[in-house]
Amino acid sequence: MSTTHALLGILAGQGISHGYELKREHDRRLLGVKPLAFGQMYTTLARMLRDGYIAEAAHQRVGGPDRVAYRLTTDGRVELDNWLSEAVPPAAYISAQLFVKVLVALVATPDEATARSFLATQRAAHLARMRELTQVKTAGGASVTELAVADYLLNHLDADLRWMATTLDRIGQLRAEVQA
Amino acid sequence: MNDPILEAKNIEKWYGPTPALRDMSLVIGRGEIVAVTGPSGCGKSTLLHCLSGILRPDQGSVQFQQRDITNVSEATRSRLRRTAFGVLFQFGQIVPELTAVENVTLPLQLGGSRFRDAAVRAQRLLDRLGVGDLAGKRPGEMSGGQQQRVALARALVTEPEVLFADEPTGALDSLAGEQVMVELVRLAGDHGTTVLVVTHNVQVAAYADREITMRDGQLETAGQVTVAGEAR
Ligand SMILES: Nc1ncnc2c1ncn2[C@@H]1O[C@H](COP(=O)(O)OP(=O)(O)O)[C@@H](O)[C@H]1O
Ligand SMILES: [Mg+2]
Numbered sequence: 001m002s003t004t005h006a007l008l009g010i011l012a013g014q015g016i017s018h019g020y021e022l023k024r025e026h027d028r029r030l031l032g033v034k035p036l037a038f039g040q041m042y043t044t045l046a047r048m049l050r051d052g053y054i055a056e057a058a059h060q061r062v063g064g065p066d067r068v069a070y071r072l073t074t075d076g077r078v079e080l081d082n083w084l085s086e087a088v089p090p091a092a093y094i095s096a097q098l099f100v101k102v103l104v105a106l107v108a109t110p111d112e113a114t115a116r117s118f119l120a121t122q123r124a125a126h127l128a129r130m131r132e133l134t135q136v137k138t139a140g141g142a143s144v145t146e147l148a149v150a151d152y153l154l155n156h157l158d159a160d161l162r163w164m165a166t167t168l169d170r171i172g173q174l175r176a177e178v179q180a
Numbered sequence: 181m182n183d184p185i186l187e188a189k190n191i192e193k194w195y196g197p198t199p200a201l202r203d204m205s206l207v208i209g210r211g212e213i214v215a216v217t218g219p220s221g222c223g224k225s226t227l228l229h230c231l232s233g234i235l236r237p238d239q240g241s242v243q244f245q246q247r248d249i250t251n252v253s254e255a256t257r258s259r260l261r262r263t264a265f266g267v268l269f270q271f272g273q274i275v276p277e278l279t280a281v282e283n284v285t286l287p288l289q290l291g292g293s294r295f296r297d298a299a300v301r302a303q304r305l306l307d308r309l310g311v312g313d314l315a316g317k318r319p320g321e322m323s324g325g326q327q328q329r330v331a332l333a334r335a336l337v338t339e340p341e342v343l344f345a346d347e348p349t350g351a352l353d354s355l356a357g358e359q360v361m362v363e364l365v366r367l368a369g370d371h372g373t374t375v376l377v378v379t380h381n382v383q384v385a386a387y388a389d390r391e392i393t394m395r396d397g398q399l400e401t402a403g404q405v406t407v408a409g410e411a412r
Contacts, residue, residue, distance in 0.1 A: 131388075138365045138366060161382050
């Protein structure tokens with residue numbers, strides 16, 4: 001996740017904003033994305049300022065310490081537009097823990113039992129999460145954003161499950177190769 | 181689990197020399213929504229046909245509300261299918277020559293209802309499923325998703341105890357499939373209908389309270405994955 005570009009986009013949509021407003025809007029509008037920690041936000045804003053993507057817009061004193069408001073610069077707008085026009089690198093590396101766990105289980109243990117039982121445990125966990133996400137749809141009253149979040153996660157869990165089933169079907173061969 | 185409504189005891193079904201179901205036993209509780217999943221050809225449809233009385237198993241028995249439905253006359257089974265069971269298939273269930281409302285009234289009329297009364301109920305259900313304004317249209321004038329919602333109305337208009345659905349979203353794109361499943365689950369919930377939905381799609385199975393996985397004509401629970409895999 002590029003926090004820089006998410007914040008550039010929020011700033012573009014919001015107009016001039018304070019740091020805490022950017023965080024609030026980030027968390028509210030990008031529902032389902034991990035909420036931004038304050039520390040991470042201020043580090044990112046500092047870097048964006050240094051790179052010239054944002055600039056200080058005004059100083060305001062609201063009954064406390066100075067709170068800086070930011071605006072998007074021309075460079076920031078260009079950077080945002082470039083980012084939006086580029087494809088995300090499709091699956092360059094596998095970052096999923098579940099993939100790594102299966103391989104490590106095959107490398108680190110004498111037979112396939114650990115990998116198999118991990119896959120069974122994971123399958124049950126995936127199915128339980130899928131049922132939970134599906135209830136967002138059947139309960140009624142969900143916003144379109146909530147449905148989009150549920151769909152994104154459901155499709156990824158579905159893909160994992162299919163990978164897990166295929167891997168289970170050839171776990172013996174996989175183990176032989178990984179241990180060689 | 182609530183009290184059992186449907187129970188299969190050691191059923192087997194053979195097509196010639198090939199077994200499609202082997203020693204299959206399961207219990208479904210009243211009001212449960214159960215998904216049967218598994219790879220193509222593992223026997224899901226055969227199981228649904230045996231449980232719904234469309235097929236007679238070669239061995240074992242099926243009980244509906246604690247009464248055997250395997251060794252009863254064809255007339256009894258067909259009455260059961262008409263009154264207590266509803267079925268929804270992938271497609272091809274609604275009559276192309278009839279309008280939506282005529283299709284939905286059909287099961288009620290077969291049960292002896294007058295068209296006027298039946299039409300009122302049918303219209304109410306079609307409204308609820310968001311296809312009320314298509315009541316006078318024929319299937320050819322509707323999208324696949326709309327046709328499937330009419331088929332769902334037809335399956336549920338008799339307020340069956342059990343709804344059997346075989347790949348109900350198999351011919352639909354994902355959004356139309358979602359509409360069908362959402363309505364199916366809501367209607368079943370409102371009426372306490374028991375549902376058995378057969379699907380190879382895990383996202384459809386996720387609408388159920390419980391999932392049963394099959395492989396090679398048998399049950400495969402999470403714990404048995406190992407055994408089934410090793411047997412290959
Ligand atoms: N009418 C039939 N005649 C012969 N074989 C059949 C018939 N129906 C199904 N089969 C076979 O029985 C097995 C189970 O089929 P089915 O119940 O349709 O599986 P699924 O619904 O899981 O795809 C498959 O091997 C299939 O080829
Ligand atoms: Mg089938």
